[in-house]
Amino acid sequence: MARIAIDMDGVMADTTQQMIDWYAKRYGVQVDKDALYGKPETTGFPHEKDIIRSFLFEPGFFRTKPVIKDSQEVIRALQDKHEVFIVSAAMEFPASLPEKVEWLAEYYPFITWQNIVFCGSKTIVQADYMIDDHVKNLQPFKGQGLMFTAPHNVHVTDFKRVDTWQDVAGLLL
Template identity: 85%
Template sequence: MARIAIDMDGVMADTTQQYINWYAERYGVQVDKATLYGQPETSGFPHGKEVIRGFLYEPGFFRTKPVIKDSQEVIKALYDKHEVFIVSAAMEFPNSLPEKLEWLEEFYPFIGWQNIVFCGSKTIVQADYMIDDHVKNLQPFKGEALMFTAPHNVNITDFKRVNSWEEVGALLL
């Protein structure tokens, strides 16, 4: 049985699609996800990254993110076979902690509160695997780091990459 730490934003919850959805709703402009590949997170939108970063402070942003395809089924299978912890930075943005908890309760009701870790820095995380989309979380990790593909990290080659939950399942189940 392996201990697996799984990030939420960009791994379970589709943050990029949420930026696109909220931007379209507010500015009437539909941004193609493909145009965001290789750009820093929150960049690539016509009004600039300050507008997109502003969404992170708005009520509902974290609560209404779309679920990433196949994540529920694969995480449930991992949870049944391994020791799984959801590890998410939830201290920087005022609404993120309660909204992330509500989101998890709705979409991943099988994950008990004992297996949810909200933190500021993930440098304290000890596990066999960490699935995350950010270099800053994977670099200090002592176990096997798995980079979950997101538009902002497509050019990073320092970590073993997983492009989908189907790939995660093939690797860890």
């Protein structure tokens, strides 16, 4: 049985799509997700990145993110074979904590509170695998880092890549 640490934002919850949706509602401009590929997170929109980053501090942003396809089914199956923890560096956005708890309760009710870890730095995480979309979290990780594909990380080649939750299932189930 392996211990698997899974990031929320960008891995379970579609942060990029949420930014696109919020931007469209706010400014009436639909940004194509493909136009964001290879660009740092919060960039690639017609307005400067500080405007997009400000969404992260607005009530409801974390609570209403779309679920990434197949994540619910695969994570439930992973729990049957492995020890699974949801690990989020949520302390940067303290107001996100209750929203993330509510979001997990709605979309992943099978994950108990004992298996949810909110932290500031993921350097404390000890697991066999970590599935994350950010280099900064995978670089110091001592286990096997799995880079979950997101527009901001498509050029990263330092880690084994998983493009979808079906890729995760093929690797860990």
